[in-house]
Amino acid sequence: MVETGFSGGNAAETKRARLGKALSIGAVILFVALMAAGIFRSAQEQRKSGPAPDFTLPLYGGGEITLSSLRGRVVVINFWASWCDPCREEASFLEQAWRKRKEQGVMFIGVDYLDSEKEALAYLKEFNITYPNGPDLASKIAQKYRIRGVPETFIVDPEGRVVFFKMGAMTEEELLAELAKLGY
8 A cells, every 4th residue: 555645635635624513603703793793784774764763962172062952953973083084085075064064053973983082183273163162972872873994974954964975075056956956
């Protein structure tokens, strides 16, 4: 009988197969856990319309703002973060739109997502943002709105319904068109 010397190779292949199987099982368990935690959601679950979930946002600089207290006004809710490049693309024109429309009763609210206060305040200063902004402590507001990342923007009508949703950076033209639909 001739020895081929492959018995060691078979043991290594078996060990790799077991490791691969264990990693696959681990990945499935992680995916199921993340699904249960709500990390992965279907597009149907994204808040694109219907009643806007109420929230109270603590504001940088003190105080707080509650969405339901703004009933009767159009509210633009923008989820952002200082580390988000697309957020930087829309920051200036969001501020400009706020300054032009606040006298008409349109309210803008910035919800800072997963950010440090130091970095967030630097961002607000860099873009001279004056509309109310605050941190989403423990991501409670993000969870209510089921956001998937930043930026995301929601427009709430005077009756408290989400009438517009944009995932990703909004353009100035999109924002102005949506506000015009609401008479602003």
